Amino acid sequence: MKRDMKPILAILIIVSGAMALPIASLAGDATAGATGWTKEYPQTDGSPARSCVTCHNRDLTKPGRHAVTNKTIEPLAPSVNPQRLTDQAKVEKWLLRNCRWTLGRECTPEEKSDFISYIETQ
Structure with a gap:
């Protein structure tokens, strides 16, 4: 018996499309983003704990400075x-890089959305 593949293909398209939704389409929690922003994340290599504040500061209207390269980081506040x-x-790109460097892993879509929501309030 031949199976109709249309429903399976439709489900795959819907699921793969949902995974490709932009971060901005998720409703973020700015308060959770602020908490995650200042939280210190222990490093597995023995280096000091890091947070987003390490490079970007608490005040996102001011420039930051990269902890390793000392390069100036323009203010994040829109x-x-x-x-x-x-x-x-x-x-x-930057969420992937910075989450890996700071948290030691990729951020979840919810964490990304929360960070963006927080940054947007600044």
């Missing part, structure tokens, strides 16, 4: 830096 959070590919 209120003073309107370019922030406007390029989805850049947001994804």
